[in-house]
Amino acid sequence: MKKHTISTLKSIKGKEPIVMITAYDALFARLFEEYADIILVGDSLNMSFLGKSDTLSTTLDQMIYHTNAVCNGAKKSFVVCDMPYGTYIDKKEALKNAIKIYQETKADAVKIEGGVEKAETIKYLTQNGIAVMGHIGLLPQFVRAEGGYKIKGKNEAEIENLLKDAKAIEDAGAFCIVIEGVKSEAAKIVTKHVNIPVIGIGAGKDTDGQVLVWSDMLGFFEEFKPKFVKQYLNGAELVKEAIKKYADEVKNKEFPSEEYEY
Template structure:
């Protein structure tokens, strides 16, 4: 059994070995990912992957708690990070109340919240109250409606400097690592070098401290569209549909079940 990562070992990995993070939403897939993933993120992306929503904003705290507990049942030896959904950390008081609920009702090792300098005071408040926080800067999925879409960051010098300020603010506030999403690769590299905590990339190039992907994207199960930053490591949708067709054909032809499948 692989030794479970800790906040200390995650921090010490910077500059030593890239960190592997993957999303999971249930016990079945979490069990499959546990051996190779350093961290499992129970992402609010579940409402896009599972519920067919167009964005992550509809995810609720109750959903995140339910799915975090499900993942924990399958990956008992993994470092688990629970995404705090939209609207659950609008101020310090609400953020702490909701983070405490996650910690009390699940075995999550940490929570993740989106935002840089503008959320630093909330991150600091949470950390001062014994809540482990993973930050998230760059493209923020929870801001998709206010920004009018998913927009790549780091295209201008102003954005580059703001991302560095965001990263430093998140680090200073006490986060043990952060996700950087949808940022130009050269800028993401500079951001990662500007802080002492690991910076985990998604759509931000390879020169950061690790990578995270949504599992349904990585396994080729999501067919609606494929973001440029996603590599499909298998054609999962085709494999699943082929298996289901074989099952249906065998049921209709009475080839299944055979004697070995019968009591």
């Protein structure tokens, strides 16, 4: 599959659904590359990779480390690096950290959570050569401030706020928007009202594409399963079965057999 650019991603809005998946290392990025239009190095790695309870303690250096690994594994993929909590508290701080990501990785873009209140920051970044993917709706980096993961778009006022956020991000120069944890009808309305691709996660089928965390969709993350996640593989059980078989064979002196000896 030919690598996407910002222009090609914009051009397929409404014509071809965009496939996005997270990855944190070269091994899985290489496996995903053939089928994913975009690979997101998400700060979700703090939970699924490091075992933390939320994304808030992710550091910029961690994101750079994992983005480099993903870029090494999927050299032809369009790679987006999440900017972690606290790295874009104002536009100058955001630019400094985004430049660090660009200089130290081959990421094609960064992702920032927030709507109207982050529009000035997004504009500042795009004016300085940084490609930005926006993120509205349920914002994982705001989980403590909001007292949990709150679904958005449940009434007209919330839909209006989502529209304002999406338009502000688009006007600021973002090339794409992730919309998370919103009512399906709200996501459909937002998608129709902006000219850039809208990629949903827990937002129904009427967006321009979908994104899932790889360890959720492949059944490796066992702590909990969000309602919107479809598991395409029972990964954890398959791995456990294989490890048990290996362990049993080692205990019983069945492995290595002569076949595996020099």
